[in-house]
Amino acid sequence: MIKSIYSLGFALVLVGWCAGVGTRAGEAERIRISAEAWSTTPPIPIAMSGYSGEVDRVLRFDLEIAGFKFVGESDSSCQYVLKGGNSGQVEGRLTDALKRATLFAKAYSGGSVRSQAHALADDVVLAVTGKPGIARTKIAFKVSHGQTSEIYVADYDGHGAVPATQDKSIAAAPTWRPGHRTLVYTTYKLNNPDIVSHDLDSQERRVVARYSGSNISPAVSPDGRRVAMVLSKAGSPDVYVANIDGTGLKQLTRTREDESSPCWSPDGRTICFATRIDGRRTLAQVPSDGGAIQRIATSGVVNPTEPDWSPDGKYIAFTAQMGAFEICLVKAGGGEAKLLTSGEDPCWAANSRTLIFTKRGSGGKRFLSLLDVPTKQSKDVLQNIGVSSQPSWAR
């Protein structure tokens, strides 16, 4: 039913604008949001009017990080026009400036005005790119308070942050269990770095790994059923995999080096991690059911750590340590690495184009930032709850 109402609105607008069609044809080659994260694409010019205050700020934030740039409606480069208002509920109509066609017109009710604005931004992204937006997604991250740290959950822009832990211990390296409102992270609450899973609805926590030595750096498989992690019970930090409840533990690496930060390929078959081979720090991969370790080349950069495999399987984002920390990209099979921006610990959004990562400000103070990889547009996440790092995007 919704679709049919839509078509009606669309048709009406088409009729209304028919006379104008053609006046701007050929003036500008349309800029497309490319799914290709590797090459830099220019942002999509959009004109926006009618919004005020918080709604205006949310829409500008969401659309810029989604790869749009704001121009005047009379600007010859303008490709889309978003008009609406927020007196009461948020409303919006998106027009294709080249075709002179209305793509949608909607009013939003329920929730907060922030969530209404996020929903409108997601509709703009969907209408223009054909892919779901990320404006209503959640992140988890570590917040340090001196000698202790807690895990927080917030909207992707940092608003609405709530603590998931209140242990006054160290909690670190949160990661989402895909498809669940469950976090898996390291906690020192039982006087040892242990890995627990934490159901955010029931608040129940269960031990995934509590062995002698350190139990660190968990990553849940894309199907939500297994956990890759680093354990040192055998005398060296090695990569292990277990079922989400901790059973079925299997050791995947057996090296003298310190493996760190395992992550999963989207098909769940491969685990990528940081280690050292022949004395040099490198990324490597191992089959998640066990097998030989294979190096992943990251030519052009050194000291790679913190890999995160894009959900579309094409890329691995990681941190290179070359004096400062740099966020880098490499094709999943390895090869030439591409520097994206300064920062560390990147994590992909479900759209395989936006990264959230940690930045270090003056005095080493850490905060979170977002990067739209194709356009290189960046936005800092709201900083109002202290030193933040180790972001994980719910997906």
Place this chain on the structure above:
Amino acid sequence: MKRSAFLNLLLIGFFVAAGGVGCKKTKKPVTPLASMGSQVPGSGAERRGPITPPTVPEGANVGGAEPTVATPLTDPSTGFTPQADIETIEGMIPDTAHFAGQTIYFEFDSSVVRTSQHSQCNAVGDDLKTKPEAKLMIDGHCDERGTEEYNRALGERRALATREYLIGYGIAPERVFTRSFGEDRPADPGHTEAAWTANRRAEFILLLPPK
């Protein structure tokens, strides 16, 4: 933009909340987890609060889990010695002051126990030899010049390398345990070379049996 112009086209009553906005779900207050009274995890009967112990105890050979190593033997492929079960130190009383003067320090991005640090390690080993009932926890720490989880693994390597040294010095492997704090517990919170030098360390904590 007049609102009336919209009304022809609007989808009135499009409920954002029904569309799956997650923020509503988080409004449920987070139940604080009860603090732990001791190092021993609570009984499995406690639902909220303490962390529930593992579903399957370590050592239970279920679904391909590795069997418990009763007496740690050196792994010939790595040259490292596995640690005894964590249950063997549950309830022991940590004494952080006892070996406070024996903290050892590492070079940047290194887990090698330098010759200059051997005398502190030997002092710890000699003392442990006079306290057969005691065990040892080694805490590995890092400076802030690494990524966080790399540092957590590096801190563990520092603790493990120190453990290997003590095993070589004649301390039984099942008495020595490790854990890493990465860069989370700096001795000096500064951002200078001096602070970093002070933070790249392994600390020795004496574990005494409960009285």
